[in-house]
Amino acid sequence: MLVTNDLKQRAEAASQHVATVYNGNELTYEQLWTRAQRLAAHLQKRYKKGDIVALFLINSDDLLVAYYGIQLAGLTVMPVNTKLAVPEIAYIFEHSQARVLIYDEALRDKALATTHMFDETIVRGGVNELQAILDDEQLTYEPYDMDPDEMAVVMYTSGTTGKPKGVMLSQRNVYEAAAIWSQSMQMTEHDRMFICTPLFHCAGLQVFAVPTLHAGGTVVISEAFSPESTLQELVDTDATIFFGVPAMYMILLSRDDTKTLSFPHLRLFCYGAAPMPYEMVRKLKDTFPNVRVQNLYGQTENSPAASSLLDEDALTKIGSVGKPLPKTHIQIVDEYGQPLRVGAVGEIAVKGPQVMLGYLRNEEETARALRDGWLLSGDLGRFDDEGFLYIVDRKKDMILRGGENVYPIEVEEALYEMPEILEAAVVGIPHEIYGEVPKAYVVLKEGVALTDDDIIAHCKTRLASYKVPAVIEYLNELPRNASGKVLKHTLRPTAIN
Missing domain, CATH: 3.40.50.12780 (ANL, N-terminal domain)
Structure with missing residues (x-):
């Protein structure tokens, strides 16, 4: 053994x-x-x-x-x-x-x-x-x-x-x-x-x-x-x-x-x-x-x-x-x-x-x-009826980028380190080469400016390169339910690379 x-x-x-x-x-x-x-x-x-x-x-x-x-x-x-x-x-x-x-x-x-x-x-x-x-x-x-x-x-x-x-x-x-x-x-x-x-x-x-x-x-x-x-x-x-x-x-x-x-x-x-x-x-x-x-x-x-x-x-x-x-x-x-x-x-x-x-x-x-x-x-x-296993979804929102595991919360924590960012949510979006890549939805604090390059440069100092958001979209607010939880499922259908 x-x-x-x-x-x-x-x-x-x-x-x-x-x-x-x-x-x-x-x-x-x-x-x-x-x-x-x-x-x-x-x-x-x-x-x-x-x-x-x-x-x-x-x-x-x-x-x-x-x-x-x-x-x-x-x-x-x-x-x-x-x-x-x-x-x-x-x-x-x-x-x-x-x-x-x-x-x-x-x-x-x-x-x-x-x-x-x-x-x-x-x-x-x-x-x-x-x-x-x-x-x-x-x-x-x-x-x-x-x-x-x-x-x-x-x-x-x-x-x-x-x-x-x-x-x-x-x-x-x-x-x-x-x-x-x-x-x-x-x-x-x-x-x-x-x-x-x-x-x-x-x-x-x-x-x-x-x-x-x-x-x-x-x-x-x-x-x-x-x-x-x-x-x-x-x-x-x-x-x-x-x-x-x-x-x-x-x-x-x-x-x-x-x-x-x-x-x-x-x-x-x-x-x-x-x-x-x-x-x-x-x-x-x-x-x-x-x-x-x-x-x-x-x-x-x-x-x-x-x-x-x-x-x-x-x-x-x-x-x-x-x-x-x-x-x-x-x-x-x-x-x-x-x-x-x-x-x-x-x-x-x-x-x-x-x-x-x-x-x-x-x-x-x-x-x-x-x-x-x-x-x-x-x-x-x-x-199925013949004993074949199918994976339907990932329970924990994990993103699979070219075989590498990316957990959204890791990326979100890096984004929240930036003082200009009020809110952030990360989801996986389809990619023709990597299967999935991270996309970040960002809400900026009032009166501040931030570019994609600023965010990417910051993330590269905190995360492995494959975890850095490939796409960034700016929103006025994140969608939430009555209890305040971010509704990521409403972001995914529009998350097109």
């Missing part, structure tokens, strides 16, 4: 099989295992079980080395979103009480801009303290007897209060998620998973990278998605599986390369994080007739693994996120947690060995989200 045991077994049984490819550099399973052990040896001399190590890294093979090495040491790994603004990062560092920071030299200014005091910081690149540790043959790892129910990973996800919540995942959670997705995608040691989405995200790390290594395959790592080069990289690296949000597929399908390049090894396109329109799915299948497609649904709180729509149903069950994954139970429940009949709309509840331990230092939110082993997702959905 440990992903570190997976890695050890692969290193022993297939030591020279390639585990990762990054910038043309290959690491075998033996090399990945050795490097992870050295980092573990360095850490275990200084820290104790439960201590948190923050990773502030761009995509690289070192990120996966650190992921396994930290867990080998009996510590908790915490990947942090490098796109966040400094105040957001500062909150995560402080709330988690992280003791160690491993960061990229390219991200130094942002990584070290907070006042949080780490016991140790380790830089990758530049003087490259991380490389020195990974190359140190004198470091000897002392095997640690891990409990599968110990906390292995913490991943912060935005909350409805505007403050991120630290999702605690156990050793068992991450192992089961790896096994579940590996089985669902029928991964083998021959697969080469191409990852260009961020590895600090739960999807890139827990749905694709770790399951691939669980199956003994190869993780091909790209720093980021590129409209110009990603297609060619898929060819050059002999990739067999690719994951992207719908916006990525839209961009790739618009390029002439799709007609001129040959992809003999590709077998599976995975997509998720936002709905994929029927025409895009059809075009994807027409353009790549030998490549299957698979839609994935889950949340950080379930590692993330809930349901999947397979290729054979991709065009007949458009809008569905498929059926529950192996070992996973899904119910549609009412406000009291009672199951509803087929076809009725209610909250999606998920149960399985991949469901989180809870939220770090947040018993109140944990009690709200977990009931008798069931995770209340916050998404509203329904089942």
